[in-house]
Amino acid sequence: MAASEGFTPESERVTRRLRDEIIDGVRGPGSRLVERELAESLGVSRLPVREALRTLVSEGLVTPRPRTWAVVREFTTSDIADLDEVRSGLETLGFRLAAQRHTREGLDRLRATVDTELDAARAGDAVRARRAAADFHQTVISLAANELLSELERVLRSRLRWLLGQHDDLLAVALEHDALCRAIAARDVERVQELVLHHLSTSRSAALGHHAQERATREERERSRSDRS
Secondary structure: OHHHHOOOOHHHHHHHHHHHHHHOOOOOOOOEEEHHHHHHHHOOOHHHHHHHHHHHHHOOOEEEOOOOEEEEOOOOHHHHHHHHHHHHHHHHHHHHHHHHHOOHHHHHHHHHHHHHHHHHHHHOOHHHHHHHHHHHHHHHHHHOOOHHHHHHHHHHHHHHHHHHOOOOOHHHHHHHHHHHHHHHHOOOHHHHHHHHHHHHHHHHHHHHHHHHHHHHHHHHHHHHHHHHO
16 A cells, blocks of 8 residues: 555656656757657656657646647747736735735745745756746745635646746846845735736846847758758
8 A cells, every 4th residue: 555655657767757857948849749758768658658749738737639749839939928918917915915925834835946946046057946946936925825826726736837937147036036035934924926927028138138039049050951951
């Protein structure tokens, strides 16, 4: 019985692996996800891969194609704007409630996440810093102690984590999170509101700038391939 309690279904492990690779940028927008190829590279059968792709489609990270393959979703500027609007409403409320309702244990978790992000940013570890940055926002929502808000965050979690990874100035983001953590700890709701609005503004600009740069890079690669052919 004890052994079964720690069992993780194969499809869940494949889903987690592919989700991380998409959010971390290992598999870029438009990358093909072919069942047979993924099964071979991951050393699993095609069934868990098929189930993983279905899950990632439902999470908004993957776009299905006919038969047995899919592609990593290419978020448009409009997609990012829509997601940012929803995120703004969700987090403006979440941060305010977190400042009012946090517990000592929850605040310790938030502080540890910020410290991890700061260390990773200073070391230039982009993947670790971005993951910690996303963990920070997720932890804040949990500190808000509002089950409906947490439910909405879970529905959007994968897309929000992708959006929160669309920045390049790792230390600037970490320092903004540090300031927010301190304001939450002080239960300074007015200061939290001010910092959140600034943070949302800088995040929005970073995401759109990162997206434009990536799109320009992809277009340049496509032109180069076209010229060679």
